[in-house]
Amino acid sequence: MNRIAWIVVSLTIPILAWAQTAGVELYKQGKYAEAASVLAAEVEKSPEDKELLTHLGLARIHAGDAGGAVEPLKKAMALDDKYAEARFGLGLAYVKMKNTSQAIPELEKATKLAPDHAYAHYYLGMAYNQTDKKDLSIAHLRRFLELAPDAPEAPAVRSFLSKM
DSSP states (O other), rough: OOOHHHHHHHHHHHHHHHHHHHHHHHHHHHOHHHHHHHHHHHHHOOOTTTHHHHHHHHHHHHHTTTTHHHHHHHHHHHHHHTTTTOOOOHHHHHHHTTOHHHHHHHHHHHHOTTTHHEEEHHHHHHHHTTTTHHHHHHHHHHHHHHHHTTTTTTTHHHHHHHTT
């Protein structure tokens, strides 16, 4: 390989690596609307990437578009039905859409696949509470507190549980 070709390859590889993870990095920074836009473009280039699809769904949820999150999350689950983060995302999307009857089964599966996923337990507990399944709600909210005692939601959950 000549020197110019080596320089071009050396400079291109980091740019390609960054381009593949730019949406995830924006998501991690809490720039959800921007992340959703970048992730949508990344998913077009890699439509079989369950992690990109899942991050796209989660970014859309956090950007206020829970309905737009359903399709990429279902695609991620079609690629790997045991991918807990996609199940969690779909359950969360349904929670945000106030559809507890669809949220609960997805969040139940997420907690079975990833028993230490604090927020799967949190949202499942909250969904059970909305459907008057208090005993199940309490169990999942207690598990949430075990897993994430310092989470921003923890004081409110402790207060809620103390009144049960």
